[in-house]
Amino acid sequence: MPAKRVIFGLLGTTLDSGRTPNRWERWRPTVSLAQHEDLAIDRMELLYPRMGTSLARQVCTDITQVSPQTEVRLHLVDPKDPWDFEDVYTALHDFAAAYAFDQEREDYLVHITTGTHVAQICLFLLTETRRFPAKLIQSSPKYRTNDPAGEYRIIDLDLSKYNTIAARFQREFTDNIAGLKSGIATRNAAFNRLIEELEHVAANSVDPVLLTGPTGAGKSQLARRIYELKKHRRQIEGAFVEVNCATLRGDSAMSTLFGHKRGAFTGAAADRAGLLRSAHGGVLFLDEIGELGLDEQAMLLRALEEKRFLPLGADLESSSNFQLIAGTNRDLLERVADGRFRDDLLARINLWTFCLPALRDRREDIEPNLEYELIQFAKRTGRTVRFSTEARQRFLSFATAPETRWAGNFRDLSASITRMATLSPAGRIVEPIIEAEIARLRTAWTLTTNEDHARTICVELLGEKRAADLDRFDRVQLADVLAVCRQARSLSEAGRELFAESRKKKASGNDADRLRKYLARFGLSWGEIGRSS
Numbered sequence: 001m002p003a004k005r006v007i008f009g010l011l012g013t014t015l016d017s018g019r020t021p022n023r024w025e026r027w028r029p030t031v032s033l034a035q036h037e038d039l040a041i042d043r044m045e046l047l048y049p050r051m052g053t054s055l056a057r058q059v060c061t062d063i064t065q066v067s068p069q070t071e072v073r074l075h076l077v078d079p080k081d082p083w084d085f086e087d088v089y090t091a092l093h094d095f096a097a098a099y100a101f102d103q104e105r106e107d108y109l110v111h112i113t114t115g116t117h118v119a120q121i122c123l124f125l126l127t128e129t130r131r132f133p134a135k136l137i138q139s140s141p142k143y144r145t146n147d148p149a150g151e152y153r154i155i156d157l158d159l160s161k162y163n164t165i166a167a168r169f170q171r172e173f174t175d176n177i178a179g180l181k182s183g184i185a186t187r188n189a190a191f192n193r194l195i196e197e198l199e200h201v202a203a204n205s206v207d208p209v210l211l212t213g214p215t216g217a218g219k220s221q222l223a224r225r226i227y228e229l230k231k232h233r234r235q236i237e238g239a240f241v242e243v244n245c246a247t248l249r250g251d252s253a254m255s256t257l258f259g260h261k262r263g264a265f266t267g268a269a270a271d272r273a274g275l276l277r278s279a280h281g282g283v284l285f286l287d288e289i290g291e292l293g294l295d296e297q298a299m300l301l302r303a304l305e306e307k308r309f310l311p312l313g314a315d316l317e318s319s320s321n322f323q324l325i326a327g328t329n330r331d332l333l334e335r336v337a338d339g340r341f342r343d344d345l346l347a348r349i350n351l352w353t354f355c356l357p358a359l360r361d362r363r364e365d366i367e368p369n370l371e372y373e374l375i376q377f378a379k380r381t382g383r384t385v386r387f388s389t390e391a392r393q394r395f396l397s398f399a400t401a402p403e404t405r406w407a408g409n410f411r412d413l414s415a416s417i418t419r420m421a422t423l424s425p426a427g428r429i430v431e432p433i434i435e436a437e438i439a440r441l442r443t444a445w446t447l448t449t450n451e452d453h454a455r456t457i458c459v460e461l462l463g464e465k466r467a468a469d470l471d472r473f474d475r476v477q478l479a480d481v482l483a484v485c486r487q488a489r490s491l492s493e494a495g496r497e498l499f500a501e502s503r504k505k506k507a508s509g510n511d512a513d514r515l516r517k518y519l520a521r522f523g524l525s526w527g528e529i530g531r532s533s
Contacts, residue, residue, distance in 0.1 A: 003104075004042040007033060008132060009111030010077075010119055011048035011056050019058060027141040027150045029113045030059055034067035035149035041070045042106075047077040047095065082116050089122045096131040108134035109154065128157050176203075179232075180225045184372045187364040194354055201352050202226045203233065208304065208324040208349040212332075213356030216411030219327035222356065223285040226325060230283070238282025238322065241275050246291040253296050254312050258303075264313025274311060276303055279322040289349070290330035290341060301345045324349065338464075359406040359413060366399045366413065373417040385421040387429045394434045395420075405445045416441060457482050461524060478522060481515075482529060491515060491526045 009030055016030045017023075034041055044063060048056035053076075060072040077095055079087040101108070110127045112120045126132050136155040176199050177192075186192055201209065209226065211219040220242065227240040248256055255264070259274025276284060286292070292300070303309040304324060308317045326349050335341035359366070370387070378384045387395070398404060399413070406412050420429045420437050457479045458467040467475065481498060488494035495511025496503070503511065519525060 003107045005040060005109065006043045006045060006106050007041055007109045007111055007137065008045045008123075008134065009033070009047065009113075010115035010123070011046055011052050011059065012114030013049070013052045013055060015114060016059050017055055023062075024148060025146070027148050028059075028062075029139045029150070030111070031062050031066065032139055032148060032150045033111065033137070033152065034063045034070050036152065039152065041067060043071045043073065045073050045075060045099075047075045047092075049082065050076060050078045083118055085118055085122070088116070088118050089125070092119070092122050092126055093131060096126055101133055103133055108132065109137040110134045111137050111139065113139045176229055179229055180222065182221065182225065182372065184365070185368045186362075187368065188357070188362040191357060191362055191365065194356075198222075198226070198354055199229070202229050203235075205352060206323050207351045208326060210349050210353040211325065211327045211356060212353060213329065214358045214409055215329050216409030217329075217356040217358055218410050219356060220285070220287055223283070223287075223325045223327065227283040227285075230323075236282050236323065238280055239278060240283050240285065241279040241322075242285040242287065243275055244287045245296075246288045248292065248296070253293055254299070257296060258299055258309050258311050259314075259318065260312035261314045264311075268313070272311075274318075276309060276320045276322065277318055280320040282322060283325055284322045285325045285327065287327040288329070289326040290328040290332055290335055294340070294342065297342045297345045301342065301348060304348055359409040360404075363400045367396055369410065369413060370396075370417060373414050374421060376414075377418055377421045381421075383421070383427065385424050385427050385429060388431070391429050391431045391434045394431055395429075395437075398434075398438050407445050412441070455479075461528065462522065466523075481518065485515075485519075485526070485529045 012029050016028050018026070018028065030044075030046065033039065034044070046056060046059065056074050060074060063070055063072050075095065077091050079091040081087050110123055110132050112123050112127075114120075115123070123132070124136070127134055127136055136157065137152055138155060139150055139152040141150045177195055180195050180199060180202075186195075198209075211222060213219060223242070224240055227236070230236045243256065245253075254260070255268070255272055255274065257275050259272045259277055260268050262268055262271050286300075299309055303320065307321050308319050310317050332341050332346050332350075336343045336346055370392070374385055399406075408415070416437055419440070420433050423433055423436075424430070455467065455475065458470065458475050461482065462470075470478070484497055485491075485494045488497065490512075492512040495513075495515040499511045499514060516526065519529075
């Protein structure tokens with residue numbers, strides 16, 4: 001036994017109207033559905049508002065007249081405001097939820113020609129999400145005829161039947177992924193999964209995105225790619241605004257981010273909009289957000305939650321609707337524990353967090369990045385440079401070795417290839433250039449290791465803020481002094497080793513006292529330093 005055909009539709013309070021005999025001479029969308037010989041309708045479920053009660057009865061009578069086999073059931077569905085999306089959607093959703101569908105015995109169609117545009121959209125959404133397990137049917141007058149039956153078309157929303165559409169969506173997704181990766185055919189599985197998830201977030205979310213990972217891992221470049229993807233999709237219209245928070249200090253930080261009024265502080269000779277205002281309608285990328293001061297963090301939190309902030313020296317608030325992308329190489333949870341980062345701000349920006357791996361964890365991606373960097377070099381300089389086969393093999397062998405540090409991650413790799421390409425006037429990178437670059441990198445990384453050690457021991461004894469305030473010269477010198485102290489058994493022994501050369505030029509000297517005074521400059525004493533085990 002064939003399944004019964006059931007049509008759901010909204011009463012067209014204007015198009016379906018008419019009581020005089022000439023109503024049969026014009027197209028009426030609901031009645032017209034029953035006037036097609038090739039569209040047998042077993043039942044019509046007609047939804048109508050209270051104000052259309054009389055018309056609904058008239059339409060029911062007319063359908064019965066032209067199609068006696070069609071049963072018409074009337075349902076009062078009366079949202080408070082027919083132009084309020086929430087009211088209309090709720091009313092139609094509740095009707096569908098309460099309806100006893102019998103998909104084994106009945107086929108369903110949803111008529112989306114009548115009703116307000118809001119109602120038509122809601123019917124489409126409820127059908128697309130299978131709240132109505134149906135296909136759509138669209139009716140219209142027949143072109144250049146007076147046929148009151150008009151014409152109709154059935155629309156199946158099962159996209160799996162449309163291979164070309166599905167293929168197009170897949171191509172778009174693939175293109176978006178390639179864009180986020182700058183067109184580099186990356187091979188690291190974990191990184192590729194991260195980018196795929198980020199593509200979905202960029203397409204469907206306006207909430208803050210937090211990019212973490214070591215310096216040089218590509219956070220700034222990825223932030224710009226996210227912006228370009230959203231711009232391409234017309235999800236945003238504003239600019240991409242970027243600032244490194246580590247460069248912001250004092251009034252300058254507040255002014256740079258939130259703007260100021262003329263005369264707000266010494267040197268404020270004119271009004272300044274600020275970066276948050278400049279990012280209205282676009283993306284604000286705050287790199288190294290962990291370096292932002294607590295006062296600026298509080299202002300930023302309010303700007304994120306309320307889209308409003310108060311510029312320095314202003315009486316009236318400014319507003320800006322932007323999407324935030326934040327970057328950091330810090331452990332923000334640790335900074336929260338130390339009181340240097342607000343826990344409420346972290347909670348606000350930590351909804352979508354993506355940790356970019358270091359280059360040493362993506363060694364399989366070094367080779368495709370070689371080609372990318374050479375292409376970028378050619379764009380900047382107009383010179384095309386290639387590796388010789390032997391040079392390429394030698395560099396990849398070094399670059400992908402487990403002991404190769406890549407302390408600056410992709411920033412180091414980019415700089416390395418730029419140097420080699422620049423030093424290849426014939427347009428070919430050969431082995432001697434490779435060997436010289438390897439030696440240069442090893443020397444640089446040794447110096448970096450020493451600097452990292454100096455920073456570590458100074459932070460341990462002075463705390464991060466005091467250590468950060470030291471000049472690099474003082475930090476390296478102090479670190480060397482502290483290392484000697486930790487190996488010595490006494491203050492005098494440490495002093496003798498540290499001042500061994502200068503002692504030779506003096507008849508006598510109190511090395512312990514010199515060392516004690518040097519340590520006191522930094523607020524340290526011998527007892528605080530402690531010997532290494």
